[in-house]
Amino acid sequence: MLNKKGVRQVLDTLEEMFPDAKCELTHSNEFELLVAVILSAQATDALVNKVTPDLFEKYHTPEDYLAVSLEELQQDIRRIGLYRNKAKNIRKMSADLVEKYDGKVPSSYDELINLAGVGRKTANVVMSVAFDEPAIAVDTHVERVSKRLGICRWKDSVLEVEKTLMRKIPEEEWSDTHHRMIFFGRYHCKAKTPNCPECPLLEICREGQKRMKKRG
DNA sequence: AACTCGGGGCA
DNA sequence: TGCCCAGAGTT
Structure with a gap:
């Protein structure tokens, strides 16, 4: 040691x-970062960055992800691995956001990790990158x-x-x-x-x- | 603790 | 071709 x-x-x-x-995931606000980090599970950030420009042009808010069918969202992120689960998680997370936080991204680790589809690593990255909190x-x-x-x-x-x-x-x-x-x-x-x-x-x-x- | 989802990148 | 990847949920 x-x-x-x-x-x-x-x-x-x-x-x-x-x-x-610094974090290489492209995003322009906390919500986009949250989506990008969920997409990046077991995928390279380079691949995620190829998909997110089109994605973020089409979807801007949690409501936008809930407005289309699950199948449509899955098609939009099809090039990323584990896309069926990730689409489900993004929709669950969006629903949580709308229901509990008026569509805004909470700024504490405990609140983030309790969102559906958000685990330790995602919560940590969002805290450190979006809210500048110390995290590993x-x-x-x-x-x-x-x-x-x-x-x-x-x-x-x-x-x-x-x-x-x-x-x-x-x-x-x-x-x-x-x-x-x-x-x-x-x-x-x-x-x-x-x-x-x-x-x-x-x-x-x-x-x-x-x-x-x-x-x- | 092990298993599943998964297409793309790279050697 | 085969192996690996900024992970999370379920059993």
């Missing part, structure tokens, strides 16, 4: 690599990077990873670090082909050193 100094070095290095990392959501990238670098243990559950990160990282750095770890995981520390030889964190990364030895 990485000590405090090691974690500090990781945070500083990530900042150097991705000084202005452990997705596949964050989990993989944290384990490889030794910020947490290999056997930690997602919840344990999240708790460890929140304990070891200063709260004011949660959001930036979250986005930077995702960028790092996507572009450098990839699941199958991590670029260890050119990694600035190689000297403190056990997994990286192990892989370099293996390669010879």
Whole structure:
């Protein structure tokens, strides 16, 4: 397990690599962000960004999503995986919004996560991006990077990873670090082909050193 | 904790 | 072709 100094070095290095990392989902208000994040489950943000321009031109409010049939909405997001469930979730979420919050997006984590189709990760991203609240959501990238670098243990559950990160990282750095770890995981520390030889964190990364030895 | 939904991107 | 992806609900 990485000590405090090691974690500090990781945070500083990530900042150097991705000084202005931020959510890449295109949106112009909280509601669009919420829809985009729901669509992005198990899909790449690049794909989501190809679909949302047309989608957001057609739908502007929760009422708009409820005004068409489920089948029509499903067709509109057909290019994104899991589209049948996502269309259902977007409609449930929209109905919740209209019923409980007068069609507006609530600004607390507890309210967000209680919306149908909104889970821990979606609520976290919306809080951090739309409302600028400190948040860390452990997705596949964050989990993989944290384990490889030794910020947490290999056997930690997602919840344990999240708790460890929140304990070891200063709260004011949660959001930036979250986005930077995702960028790092996507572009450098990839699941199958991590670029260890050119990694600035190689000297403190056990997994990286192990892989370099293996390669010879 | 494991399973299901799922088309597109990439090697 | 096969594997993976800014996840959530159900059992």
